[in-house]
Amino acid sequence: MIKIGIVGGTGYTGVELLRLLAQHPDAELTAITSRGEAGMAVSDMFPSLRGHVDLKFEDPAKANLAACDVVFFATPNGIAMQQAPALLAAGVRVIDLAADFRIRDVAEWERWYGMQHACPDWVAKAVYGLPELNRDTIRGAQLVANPGCYPTAVQLGLMPLLESGAVETGHLIADAKSGVSGAGRKAETHILFSEAGDNFKAYGVAGHRHLPEIRQGLTSMASKPVGLTFVPHLTPLIRGIHATLYARIEREIDFQALFEERYASECFVDVLPAKSHPETRSVRASNMCRIAVHRPQGGDTLVVLSVIDNLVKGAAGQAVQNMNIMFDRDEKTGLWQLPVLP
Amino acid sequence: MIKIGIVGGTGYTGVELLRLLAQHPDAELTAITSRGEAGMAVSDMFPSLRGHVDLKFEDPAKANLAACDVVFFATPNGIAMQQAPALLAAGVRVIDLAADFRIRDVAEWERWYGMQHACPDWVAKAVYGLPELNRDTIRGAQLVANPGCYPTAVQLGLMPLLESGAVETGHLIADAKSGVSGAGRKAETHILFSEAGDNFKAYGVAGHRHLPEIRQGLTSMASKPVGLTFVPHLTPLIRGIHATLYARIEREIDFQALFEERYASECFVDVLPAKSHPETRSVRASNMCRIAVHRPQGGDTLVVLSVIDNLVKGAAGQAVQNMNIMFDRDEKTGLWQLPVLP
């Protein structure tokens, strides 16, 4: 059994981790911390877990996280970089679901996140946890930076194209739409039901924190700098990201075959038949990413559609997938839940 | 392995059966029929099942259902009574998710459902598949009438009260609210997104088909005729039923303890602590029923709150639970999915 700790379990990525790990045959949940809710039974906050999770939230200062094999940080940005180093020093493996270790350029990270980084050395040692890109280095990693939700959907949708060198890379466009749970479980006005319901809007057009993360990944795939316009939107659904990606063709190849071959052995990426339109609900509550490739009217603009559940493949599910890789389990262990439709 | 056939798999109870059975360790899906979609791959209609269900819809006339151990009817009312008798005669066990065998009084059934019953003799032999009430007779049943969604939520909410004899039974009130998936996957105007969304209404106040089914069950629990006012409402959520039940106290007992004791050994009924307010999402996509008992201002009116997922405990999940009982499996087999929250 893998002994597991969770730091910060009161948000959506936290409760989703609990849902997945409570059903994982090799996971032993040993501690979960929350400064604000110490002493409260987890299932009092989340009655959906009654009978399946018996833990209480513990004060972070008192929890014996160092006895865990792996600790997940499901905390706001800026916490893991403070607390992870001590655990790492004690030999614990760490998976950070926040952004602290995702951007290799520390100065750029500090610019986008508006704080000074507390442990730049661990940034250099962290592995970016996108299994379809970095499976082998994840296996031996002590610290995994779990990708953001938009970055997962966008990178999986563009990876085959960039690796192939068949598209122009100077003016990529990612028009992405997210369900509201992506904004977290914070009490903020703009994500109230009566604000975000029956409403649609773009946000962060001037610059969203996932932009440098995506650009870093695309640059690596293309082996050269890429230009990217990234426009995120808030859409009135709870779970789901839909990325609509645009790229101009530079060299003719069979793009459907390109995607099918690239992901042939991936268990969590499903390339749909040509002309398909993946729906977010086709992956709801599951760790799948589904992708379709279009070339409207046979022109020179490719349109790639990529959907994930932002809380699963875009957060907690991918974190468990990374844990399975790190601890030599079958990658699908505990992640066989079929999508919930309707 | 239990060899399984499904008649009519293109509706919501059908796809939910597929989701659950595809993950059931003892289930072998062998045939699924649909007159309209014969030849189509199930996963082409429901991409959420890609990679997990390889069946094609078969013409009902050609499918070898008689070779199955059990056949589920996920059909509109009036189909199972036509097609089940031949299978039953061949020794196949049948679980009907429609209403054909739920009402023991055939004349009353014909009045509410507006058709003549095709096999009244099988009505007499059918077992009403509410495990918490009829577990022992379900075990040996050849034909199980799976309860309706409202009847499941209402009966589980009132059962302890009626069995106790502590409440007045002449004027029970069940004010029930259902998600839109309860109306099925038929192309009808009133359940369009733009009609049912951002909207709330009662319907069928003059008389809903689930009324006689509920009344029959309550009468049996109370061992005397009961009076019931049942008002269903359509609420803009996909899955979920919330029943708010009102009964006047005739005899003082500890009602919280009554419920806790009645359901102490039930794995799919969870009695919440006093003063709780169960949410439909706390059971979303799971087979649980959660119940809370209130006595506002210490008066003589009890208020019981009961929530289920109409497609799981209110349909497909309860059907699988019945199958587990009929085939001597642990009742929870294949039904361990934790609720999806948020």
Added chain:
Amino acid sequence: MIKIGIVGGTGYTGVELLRLLAQHPDAELTAITSRGEAGMAVSDMFPSLRGHVDLKFEDPAKANLAACDVVFFATPNGIAMQQAPALLAAGVRVIDLAADFRIRDVAEWERWYGMQHACPDWVAKAVYGLPELNRDTIRGAQLVANPGCYPTAVQLGLMPLLESGAVETGHLIADAKSGVSGAGRKAETHILFSEAGDNFKAYGVAGHRHLPEIRQGLTSMASKPVGLTFVPHLTPLIRGIHATLYARIEREIDFQALFEERYASECFVDVLPAKSHPETRSVRASNMCRIAVHRPQGGDTLVVLSVIDNLVKGAAGQAVQNMNIMFDRDEKTGLWQLPVLP
């Protein structure tokens, strides 16, 4: 022109008042206050008002509210009782959309609202602003206590029955469902989109602040104390209240005719034909209340269905209706907006 001030215009009742008053031919918006947003243009907070409302939020201490003919308080409970007396003393008329002056029994108010009342004398002088009940006294009132949203829907639904003396009054039941905007525009976790969306729950079953307000009104209509069980529910729509009301018949009369006659001359109460099921969207964004009366299976339990838009007839619209009465305008002035459907 009626010179109008609004105290506290950043919540939903505030912005709804602005929407209605900006279109009111006799209304001159002269000041709107907000402590937190002083200096901000109203249309910067609510772009829907761009080009129609040119005011800026003013500091309450600096706004010249005493120069207004009428001041609306769209504030949290407990503010109007502090600030209204000075305005009233200066001869300004006041309409309070909060609860400060609704309950005549000050001790009971203090018990339910958990604070000491600042001006009990004005409670005695205030008129409860339900025009269908108190039109004549509203006309001359200096201070109007605008009814709550649930109380409006429930009282209009039960008024004819209680005035008739034809129903039992000891055990009335009001099962009410509200859209999420009824909870206001406060940043609170439980009304986030990802919490309240695709979810249904009861709340406040042990006791909701609208209970004493409703009971006071019903008692007055029945001319004797009434017993009421009131269960509010949160439903995933933005606007709308649906009250399902249950009463036992004590004396036979024509209940459909009773309702039609009682409301024959009311412009904002629409009694639907027998067997109708009013939808919340049939009154969305309008000041109408629609009511249908049912007697299921000809039994002795009446079911009354009553729908309003909680922000209009349940708050801002009714406040404007009261203003029209107070200032001798046609009651419909500025309130002719047709419901928005779909």
Added chain:
Amino acid sequence: MIKIGIVGGTGYTGVELLRLLAQHPDAELTAITSRGEAGMAVSDMFPSLRGHVDLKFEDPAKANLAACDVVFFATPNGIAMQQAPALLAAGVRVIDLAADFRIRDVAEWERWYGMQHACPDWVAKAVYGLPELNRDTIRGAQLVANPGCYPTAVQLGLMPLLESGAVETGHLIADAKSGVSGAGRKAETHILFSEAGDNFKAYGVAGHRHLPEIRQGLTSMASKPVGLTFVPHLTPLIRGIHATLYARIEREIDFQALFEERYASECFVDVLPAKSHPETRSVRASNMCRIAVHRPQGGDTLVVLSVIDNLVKGAAGQAVQNMNIMFDRDEKTGLWQLPVLP
């Protein structure tokens, strides 16, 4: 008074026309037709109109439409081209809300709409009813082709750019998201609440009927052929279109000023301050279009955000605006409804 007929009033554009025209001071609704619902009172189908619309649906063969000053066709594609010519010959003016007269190239229309055109001569005489583009020709038109919903949002968002000649026109991208009411009030499975709710998807990527309409308009604005990739999406809200538009800069100008000047005298186009993110609800139930212009990170890709209510500015409201222009009324007559927020 303008005597008005409506052909086909049972869909969403029909009921929205009724909502607007019932409040229009110069409109006299004289006839409304529906083959399927002849004899039914309009307010029985749409209770939101009770007390405001007293018409009954008439059989199209019997209604005296020739006595009207103007007839609106709110019918499926292919009806107006059959029925309008007789009315036009009788001197009646016609506004077609469907697509029959929008595309000037009849062969291309026939290819996209899959039928033979019944009156190509009237296509040549029809005026495309986008007031911001064709106000002067609309004034004298006998037949107005009311623009589609996507085409309205996209063309208003790109018009200043194309007229300026400052952007590359070969590879424009329009990533558009529509509420479900845009798909009409037809009983179809894919727009059921349980299918379209809590779900997001693209559709028609290979080619949507609004593509040639948009391309025709953009070509006219640019005075040269344009290349356009148009990807529509279905989003779980009832009303609203959000178009996210991408264009590469070819020549440096002040784009914010360009938009502000182009629309300075337009009463229904509102250019927001720089860095704004218009929300669909900021125009809900109103005839406004709101637009914001962005240039992320100062790069060479412009992002224009354009929102409308698809049933108002995208259909019925624009039709009334056209009627006002055709009959020399103030363009805003009957269209002053403020957006409904929340």
